[in-house]
Amino acid sequence: MQATLTLLLDGLVYASYLFIVSVGLTIVFGVMKILNVAHGGFYAWGAYAAAYSIGVAAQLGLPDWFGLILIGVSSMCVGLIFGYLIERLILRRLYQHEEVIILLATFGLFLVLEDLILLVFGVNPYFAYQPMVYLGSVELGGIFRDVYSLSLLGLACLVAFVCWYILNRTKWGKILGTVIYDREISLAIGINVTTVYVWTFIIGATLGALGGAYISPTISVAPGISIDVIVLSFAVVVIGGMGSIPGALIGAVMVGMLRALAVHQFPELELFVVFAVMAIVLMIRPEGLFAPAKVRRI
Amino acid sequence: MKKGMLHSGLLALALSAFTGASMVAHSAFADDTFKVAVVSFLTGPAAGPFGEPGRHGAELVIDAINEGTMPAPYDSVGFGGVSIEAMFVDESGGNAKQVAEYRNLIEKQGVDAVLGYISSGSCMAIAPVAEELQTLTVMSVCGTPRLFEGNNWQYTFRTQAHAVADSVAAALYIRDQLGDVKDYTGINQNYAWGQDSWKFFDIAMQKLIPGSSGSDSPQFPKIFAGQYGTEISTLLLEDADLVHSSFWDGDIEAFVLQASVRGFFDKKRFISVAGASAVDNLGKRFPEGTVVGTRGEYGILVREQEGELNEWFINAYRERYGVYPLESSYQYAQTVLALKAAMDKAAAESGDTPNKEQIIAAMKGLEFQSLAGNVSLTLGDGHQAVHPIGYGVTAWDDETDGPKLVDIRIYPTHCLLPPVNQMSEEWLEAAMPGADC
Numbered sequence: 001m002q003a004t005l006t007l008l009l010d011g012l013v014y015a016s017y018l019f020i021v022s023v024g025l026t027i028v029f030g031v032m033k034i035l036n037v038a039h040g041g042f043y044a045w046g047a048y049a050a051a052y053s054i055g056v057a058a059q060l061g062l063p064d065w066f067g068l069i070l071i072g073v074s075s076m077c078v079g080l081i082f083g084y085l086i087e088r089l090i091l092r093r094l095y096q097h098e099e100v101i102i103l104l105a106t107f108g109l110f111l112v113l114e115d116l117i118l119l120v121f122g123v124n125p126y127f128a129y130q131p132m133v134y135l136g137s138v139e140l141g142g143i144f145r146d147v148y149s150l151s152l153l154g155l156a157c158l159v160a161f162v163c164w165y166i167l168n169r170t171k172w173g174k175i176l177g178t179v180i181y182d183r184e185i186s187l188a189i190g191i192n193v194t195t196v197y198v199w200t201f202i203i204g205a206t207l208g209a210l211g212g213a214y215i216s217p218t219i220s221v222a223p224g225i226s227i228d229v230i231v232l233s234f235a236v237v238v239i240g241g242m243g244s245i246p247g248a249l250i251g252a253v254m255v256g257m258l259r260a261l262a263v264h265q266f267p268e269l270e271l272f273v274v275f276a277v278m279a280i281v282l283m284i285r286p287e288g289l290f291a292p293a294k295v296r297r298i
Numbered sequence: 299m300k301k302g303m304l305h306s307g308l309l310a311l312a313l314s315a316f317t318g319a320s321m322v323a324h325s326a327f328a329d330d331t332f333k334v335a336v337v338s339f340l341t342g343p344a345a346g347p348f349g350e351p352g353r354h355g356a357e358l359v360i361d362a363i364n365e366g367t368m369p370a371p372y373d374s375v376g377f378g379g380v381s382i383e384a385m386f387v388d389e390s391g392g393n394a395k396q397v398a399e400y401r402n403l404i405e406k407q408g409v410d411a412v413l414g415y416i417s418s419g420s421c422m423a424i425a426p427v428a429e430e431l432q433t434l435t436v437m438s439v440c441g442t443p444r445l446f447e448g449n450n451w452q453y454t455f456r457t458q459a460h461a462v463a464d465s466v467a468a469a470l471y472i473r474d475q476l477g478d479v480k481d482y483t484g485i486n487q488n489y490a491w492g493q494d495s496w497k498f499f500d501i502a503m504q505k506l507i508p509g510s511s512g513s514d515s516p517q518f519p520k521i522f523a524g525q526y527g528t529e530i531s532t533l534l535l536e537d538a539d540l541v542h543s544s545f546w547d548g549d550i551e552a553f554v555l556q557a558s559v560r561g562f563f564d565k566k567r568f569i570s571v572a573g574a575s576a577v578d579n580l581g582k583r584f585p586e587g588t589v590v591g592t593r594g595e596y597g598i599l600v601r602e603q604e605g606e607l608n609e610w611f612i613n614a615y616r617e618r619y620g621v622y623p624l625e626s627s628y629q630y631a632q633t634v635l636a637l638k639a640a641m642d643k644a645a646a647e648s649g650d651t652p653n654k655e656q657i658i659a660a661m662k663g664l665e666f667q668s669l670a671g672n673v674s675l676t677l678g679d680g681h682q683a684v685h686p687i688g689y690g691v692t693a694w695d696d697e698t699d700g701p702k703l704v705d706i707r708i709y710p711t712h713c714l715l716p717p718v719n720q721m722s723e724e725w726l727e728a729a730m731p732g733a734d735c
Contacts, residue, residue, distance in 0.1 A: 002535075003535065006531045006535060009531075010527060010528040010531050011528075013527055014525065014527065014528060017525060118341060123340070123341065123345035123346045123349070123350050124346040124350070125346045125347070125548055125551060125579060127551070127555070127579075127580065127583070129555050129559075129583060132555070132559055133559060136559070137559055137560055137561060142535075143531060143534045143535065143560070144534075144560045144561045145531075145560060146556070146559040146560050148559070149527050149556075215524070215525075217555075218525070218552065218555060218556050219524045219525075219548065219551075219552040219555070220343075220547075220548035220549075220551035220552050220555070220579070222343045222345070222346050222547070222548040223341055223342055223343060223345055223346075224341070224342040224343040224390075224522065225343065225522075225524060225548070227522070228520070228522055228523065228524065259528065260528050263517065263519075263528040263529055263532055264528070264531075264532050265515075266515075267515050267516065267517050267518055267532070268518060270488075270517075270518070270519060270520070271488055271518075271520050
């Protein structure tokens with residue numbers, strides 16, 4: 001019982017982490033058809049912005065809980081600034097080109113964002129453990145768990161609910177659905193697709209930055225932290241179906257639970273399991289588990 | 299027409315071959331400088347804790363020797379009478395990139411010798427190329443014993459003892475200081491360094507502490523994984539009271555941050571073979587009572603150690619970079635000192651500026667004084683270093699308001715490594731014959 005509860009919690013916490021870092025990627029792909037490799041750069045910038053601001057707050061003697069607010073603020077700042085600038089200055093000029101050109105552009109942007117980090121923050125690690133220490137730990141299933149990691153579950157549920165609500169219960173969601181269905185028809189019926197694109201990209205960038213910012217208190221924020229994240233995010237998104245938010249959620253839960261099972265029972269398979277799931281899903285359903293239906297043009 | 303083109307082509311080929319040969323012949327020691335490339339991680343997760351401190355260690359000692367400001371026995375100006383011109387190269391990007399970069403350094407940049415390398419993967423990839431290009435290459439940090447065991451490199455040297463020594467010293471320290479450890483487990487990165495470290499530690503523990511038992515399912519997360527919540531749960535659920543780790547770079551820092559909030563260090567004894575940089579980086583967040591090693595007489599282990607060279611290095615480093623030198627600062631400086639000792643020796647023997655063959659002959663089997671101890675190149679047919687290795691326990695020093703190591707024990711080389719011509723793993727499995735420690 002103790003082992004089962006531990007495994008369940010470990011799997012769900014890791015799944016929450018995966019969902020938060022991959023949901024922005026799938027939203028951008030779903031709406032804009034852009035495979036955004038620069039998503040890893042937003043994650044890294046979110047982590048650095050949060051770690052730096054939390055460090056400054058600690059030096060100024062501000063309370064540790066203030067770091068939780070800074071996590072939200074810094075991810076929004078990163079998403080707004082980088083999302084807006086990249087969409088307006090670079091991506092907008094490439095929409096008429098093939099998807100692979102845009103993919104290469106986002107890869108270039110990823111490298112630029114990584115180098116900008118080196119330029120601005122240097123190579124030494126940043127630590128922002130104050131929010132994690134502030135929330136402390138709680139005994140569950142016979143072992144202590146840090147409340148901060150458990151709060152990832154809450155954050156993932158909140159992000160999933162907000163996404164669902166916006167897409168299904170708001171006018172903005174209906175507009176997005178129309179743009180996803182057909183960009184040209186959306187233009188013809190008077191939807192400002194340009195605005196939809198810029199806001200979608202800002203939201204995607206903010207979610208990527210939020211992933212990095214929220215994780216920053218638990219890690220050593222150092223150059224290169226985003227490389228693994230972008231690979232894992234792609235795996236989750238491919239499993240769930242490119243562009244599907246429920247798919248990202250299910251993909252994250254599948255990978256999270258199977259990885260937890262591997263670590264507990266077969267540690268030597270931990271590296272293998274994520275990509276084994278991806279390979280199996282691709283063999284059975286190449287479009288992913290929950291890929292949105294494609295328009296068939298006649 | 300075709301004949302004319304053929305002649306022109308042959309002429310161009312002959313000219314380029316002649317020019318290339320001339321460049322090679324004159325590349326070494328031109329203008330009384332010896333051109334050296336120092337390779338370390340300057341970007342990526344390993345740059346902060348290892349790459350940059352390593353670069354600084356090499357840079358500081360090279361400048362001091364060029365200027366003649368180092369204490370004895372390195373107080374003569376230059377390296378065998380010549381100055382070193384150093385260029386610093388990034389080790390990031392994987393083995394293929396490193397091999398290409400190495401060729402570029404030798405064939406296009408005209409580098410006379412290459413120093414450094416942190417990753418075992420880099421060292422294994424570079425050694426064959428160094429032989430092919432016949433270039434003196436002195437490695438600083440990488441730990442795999444396979445570099446010289448089973449290979450007979452002529453142009454490659456390593457001034458750092460390999461992973462077997464770290465693991466045996468760790469097991470010796472546990473036997474001597476912790477005593478009652480019976481069950482142990484581990485969390486190590488899933489590549490050559492992590493796998494080797496666990497394997498050698500496991501064998502050494504069973505030979506040195508009979509009746510001790512290693513876990514059947516030690517953890518091997520991916521390097522730079524960053525998230526260890528599941529692994530920490532698994533380790534907490536195990537009965538083992540000691541956890542071994544060869545984590546380094548940001549991984550050890552992330553693990554410590556995540557584990558300490560969960561009370562991990564209150565329940566388990568923890569031994570960190572290569573995580574000393576995190577002691578400085580995390581300060582009070584690094585748990586007291588952790589067993590930490592620095593893979594030699596380096597960094598925080600010798601911070602309070604007296605000695606003219608060591609004190610000069612610490613003070614000069616702090617003055618120039620504003621922080622204490624870390625483990626890799628010492629390791630890279632040690633490599634430069636080996637080159638200085640070999641070039642001075644070769645110059646004394648030849649009575650003139652030494653050439654490449656004379657430097658290599660002088661370096662083979664070299665014994666030299668490092669910053670805080672002595673180093674001998676006795677294994678690997680005179681190419682692989684042996685030196686003492688120490689461990690201590692972390693504590694907080696209220697006087698300096700910084701971390702320190704207490705209960706330090708330093709083990710001599712004969713306790714840690716096999717005799718010449720014996721493979722490390724065989725020596726370990728045979729219960730380390732000759733190591734009466």
